[in-house]
Amino acid sequence: MKIARPDLDVTLIEATGKKTRFLESIVSDLGLSPVRVLNGRAEEAGHDPGLRDSFSLAIGRAVAPLRVLLELTLPFLTIGGHLAAPKGSSAVREISEAEHALSVLGGEIVSRDTLDLPFEGPAQSLILVRKAKGTPDSYPRRPGIPNKRPL
Numbered sequence: 660m661k662i663a664r665p666d667l668d669v670t671l672i673e674a675t676g677k678k679t680r681f682l683e684s685i686v687s688d689l690g691l692s693p694v695r696v697l698n699g700r701a702e703e704a705g706h707d708p709g710l711r712d713s714f715s716l717a718i719g720r721a722v723a724p725l726r727v728l729l730e731l732t733l734p735f736l737t738i739g740g741h742l743a744a745p746k747g748s749s750a751v752r753e754i755s756e757a758e759h760a761l762s763v764l765g766g767e768i769v770s771r772d773t774l775d776l777p778f779e780g781p782a783q784s785l786i787l788v789r790k791a792k793g794t795p796d797s798y799p800r801r802p803g804i805p806n807k808r809p810l
Contacts, residue, residue, distance in 0.1 A: 660718070661691045670695040670714070672704055702802040705734035712793075715740045723806060725753035725786065726760040730805040733764045734794045741769070742788040750784035760810035765792035 661669045671694065673679045679698040686694045697704065704710050717732040717740070725744060732742050746753055750771055761767060766788045774783040799805055 661694055662689070668693050670697065670710075672697045672699060672701055674698070674700045700802045701731040701735075702799045702805065705731070705799045706796075710735055712737055717742045718744075720745050724756065724809065726757040726809045727805045729757060729760045729764050729766055729788065730799045730810060733766050733788075733790050734799055736790040738765075738790055738793060740790050742766070742786075742790075744786040744788065745774070746784050746786055748781045748783075750786060754786065756809075761788070763810055764794050764798060765790055767791045 661667060669691075671682055673682060673696065676698055679696055682696045685691075686696060697710075711734050714735045715737055717735055719728045719732050719742065722728050723731065725746065728744055729742070736742065754768060754771060769787040769789045771784050771786050774785055776783055800808075
């Protein structure tokens with residue numbers, strides 16, 4: 660995205676140190692600036708006052724089911740900010756399963772659009788979620804819990 664939109668300030672959060680170092684290397688090699696690469700789990704970073712309620716857009720690709728992804732991303736967004744979540748053929752089911760998480764975390768589905776991709780394969784969708792109200796301070800829960808016990 661930074662290559663396509665050089666005007667964006669980008670922050671990447673990666674839990675695996677090896678992947679973080681790879682991303683830092685790519686950012687450096689391509690001269691992408693400003694791009695911050697942070698090593699840490701979203702469950703912990705989401706409580707950092709310097710990151711919480713700070714971003715207008717979050718993108719979560721191939722991270723988790725939507726109801727888990729909401730808990731991992733909405734704490735980072737400002738009210739009025741958006742989560743863009745690319746999803747496969749399970750998008751409609753994931754939206755239905757995420758109703759409780761949306762209510763608890765302060766999000767609302769804005770749209771679900773089918774993506775027109777230049778190759779054959781299962782249907783792909785883009786779900787857009789707007790943060791309509793503040794996320795309670797108790798979210799995200801501690802590492803591993805959102806996946807083990809989704810809202």
